[in-house]
Amino acid sequence: MIPKAELTAIAKRLREELSVGLVAKPKFISENNVSLGSLDTLLKYQEDRLLHYNDHVCSQAYDDKIAEYAAREIIDRKIDNNK
Numbered sequence: 001m002i003p004k005a006e007l008t009a010i011a012k013r014l015r016e017e018l019s020v021g022l023v024a025k026p027k028f029i030s031e032n033n034v035s036l037g038s039l040d041t042l043l044k045y046q047e048d049r050l051l052h053y054n055d056h057v058c059s060q061a062y063d064d065k066i067a068e069y070a071a072r073e074i075i076d077r078k079i080d081n082n083k
Helices: 004-020 025-032 036-044 060-081
Strands: 050-053 056-059
Touching (some): 004 036, 004 056, 004 060
């Protein structure tokens, strides 16, 4: 059983990591000394919609940001090729 204060700190770290990028589940588990079951429970209580990719997870907002960046890169390359 994880003490409440420690669980709160781990949940905060998870929220912070999800807000800025892709979270590797095995790495998060190892770094925070939690089980996969505990991590999955914490993920269920995140406010953002989450997307799961194999052993990774990210927020929908982060995924949207990456998709927008990729689209801009493609458009910029097309513009450069038409010059």
